[in-house]
Amino acid sequence: MTKKSAKFREEFLAQLKETNPNQPEFHQAVGEVLCSVTDWYLDQTDMRKNAVLERFTEPDRSIKFRVAWEDDDGQIQVNRGWRVQFNQTIGPYKGGLRFAPSVNESVFKFLGFEQTLKNSLTRLPMGGAKGGADFSPKGKSRREVGRFCQSFMQELYRHIGTDIDIPAGDIGVGAREISILFGHYLKLTNKWTGVLTGKGCDFGGSAGRTEATGYGCIYFLCHMLEEANCEIADKRIAISGAGNVALHAASKAIELDAKVISLSDSSGTLHIKDGLDHEMLDKIEEWKTTKRESLADFKTGKGVKFLSDEKPWSLECDIALPCATQNELEEKDAKKLVEQKVMMVCEGANMPLTADAQQVLRDADIPHAPGKASNAGGVAVSGLEQSQNAQRLRWDADMVDKRLREIMKTIHADCVENSPKRKIIDYRDGANLTGFRRVADAMNAFWHS
Structure with a gap:
């Protein structure tokens, strides 16, 4: 610069x-x-x-609203809801809903801003948005989650539509929550439209949507490795998180003969020295999605150790996949990865590296793929779900996966093409410049609208 x-x-x-x-x-x-x-x-x-x-850098609008709902004891609870519609220049607003106690307007503006660039990278006609509420589904009964979702949709439905804004799921908003939200939207509007993505396949959802973000991250990683004349087989991969993205990234990595050595949650890291297999991964997925309990309480087997209050980044690994949340990988963590001679870092979450951590990797010439590129698989398949809904068609899993692979390959190629000339490919600059230029060109053509 x-x-x-x-x-x-x-x-x-x-x-x-x-x-x-x-x-x-x-x-x-x-x-x-x-x-x-x-x-x-x-x-x-x-x-x-x-x-x-x-x-x-100024969102089109930020909508903030009250969400009042009744818990199982008959007590009225009050939360805050948001929808930040950031930019619709290249298509209707598109982005997930996040239910988590830690969210606020800053988080949703950052996510909406990133989503605008991410959606641009897919080359699909989607603008950027993000929203949700400071509500945690953890520890809540199904009825409590249902009452909250209905109350949330009671306001949100005024601001969304197939040619306006199409929300999806995110942290705390899975298939259960999307189903309830979609059902209440139908009741409020008396219209069946593809206004939400991530729906069940029996009512308009796309095959492969649940797996798409994790799978897409691994597909992008494979292109990074190919660019470096390597392959994923036998590589030790440290993954953070134990949610949808982390679990499906782990599944695809195992399928491709990589050695997944960790998963994590807020309580610490599960270290699997010899690598996860599908049997153990299935047990962990059931534990996290059905029981919704901590990995600290998961019954480990031989060669598996739980590291309380530790992150995965001190483990010896070839590749780091941060798949949990923003700013989870800090400067000290990046230095540990450099000391261990990590080959590359590929983000499965949105902005999981702090600015200082990114600089450590840049100084060490370690390739680092930003989430707006490497975790774009989820929104890409959401875009494909919109297409299927509009055409009243249903594609099979193989067709969706083929399209996902093509999109991730194109995103990688665009990042390489627009990377500044450095010793290594600068995926961050390549992704940012590609995504920004597409939206900026359209905004400039709109003059000052």
């Missing part, structure tokens, strides 16, 4: 922080993208005149 670009970035971020105070996740996401696109943007005289970057 030139001195002129660095000064522009510093001044732009200062203004962004002044107008969006106390939103560190959003500031971080915008700052990362500015590192990649500023040199190019400063040469675009027409775009600067039309304030494309200023418009790009």
